[in-house]
Amino acid sequence: DGGITQSPKYLFRKEGQNVTLSCEQNLNHDAMYWYRQDPGQGLRLIYYSQIVNDFQKGDIAEGYSVSREKKESFPLTVTSAQKNPTAFYLCASSMGDYGSGRVEQFFGPGTRLTVL
Amino acid sequence: RKEVEQDPGPFNVPEGATVAFNCTYSNSASQSFFWYRQDCRKEPKLLMSVYSSGNEDGRFTAQLNRASQYISLLIRDSKLSDSATYLCVVTGAMDSSYKLIFGSGTRLLVRP
Numbered sequence: 001d002g003g004i005t006q007s008p009k010y011l012f013r014k015e016g017q018n019v020t021l022s023c024e025q026n027l028n029h030d031a032m033y034w035y036r037q038d039p040g041q042g043l044r045l046i047y048y049s050q051i052v053n054d055f056q057k058g059d060i061a062e063g064y065s066v067s068r069e070k071k072e073s074f075p076l077t078v079t080s081a082q083k084n085p086t087a088f089y090l091c092a093s094s095m096g097d098y099g100s101g102r103v104e105q106f107f108g109p110g111t112r113l114t115v116l
Numbered sequence: 117r118k119e120v121e122q123d124p125g126p127f128n129v130p131e132g133a134t135v136a137f138n139c140t141y142s143n144s145a146s147q148s149f150f151w152y153r154q155d156c157r158k159e160p161k162l163l164m165s166v167y168s169s170g171n172e173d174g175r176f177t178a179q180l181n182r183a184s185q186y187i188s189l190l191i192r193d194s195k196l197s198d199s200a201t202y203l204c205v206v207t208g209a210m211d212s213s214y215k216l217i218f219g220s221g222t223r224l225l226v227r228p
Contacts, residue, residue, distance in 0.1 A: 035218075040124075040220065041220055042120070042203065042218035042219055042220040042221065043160070043203075043216075043218040044218075045215065045216075048215070058215075088157075090159055090160070102148055102165075102167060103148065103207065103216075104150065104162055104165055105162075105216055106162065107159040107160050107161070108159060109158070109159050110158070110159050112157075
């Protein structure tokens with residue numbers, strides 16, 4: 001059963017702690033993405049990776065870090081430097097023709113992070 | 117100006133109604149357009165892709181107007197299960213076509 005999994009579904013963290021969110025896909029997609037969604041707002045891109053061992057900052061990368069050691073996995077670390085980390089975090093993957101723009105992204109179920 | 121703008125709604129319609137959402141985008145070089153559906157506290161799910169002037173899938177029709185830089189989504193014969201937030205999504209320009217830019221969404225409530 002192909003898809004994208006994220007864990008955990010809910011995560012609580014104390015201020016000042018780093019926390020890592022997991023994202024795994026078995027769709028054989030090359031590109032993976034991390035977004036953040038706040039209530040009533042659109043998704044904002046944190047980081048993306050188009051191939052293994054390479055990743056780029058998105059629009060709101062400050063306070064976050066990622067790694068892409070395997071094609072299937074793209075974990076996101078929310079560091080203590082992130083000032084307002086409470087949000088819904090969504091991982092996505094895609095495979096497509098970037099030249100033509102025919103790139104459809106598919107999302108995991110998300111992780112809801114709350115900082116106490 | 118936001119890169120992708122949508123009326124937040126909510127649109128409150130009776131079952132069986134036809135409802136249309138509009139979305140405007142600012143980057144004339146955007147190549148591809150999508151409508152995603154997002155249920156409360158869930159992930160977005162791809163509803164339709166629009167690569168040319170439009171697309172139709174059952175009760176759903178998406179239209180693209182590149183000259184005016186807007187995309188529309190028409191839902192015919194609304195069902196209760198259509199209640200959700202509909203996200204308008206646009207790709208970046210050629211050199212950043214991997215990047216999706218999301219609108220804040222339009223909320224639809226279908227009542228019995």
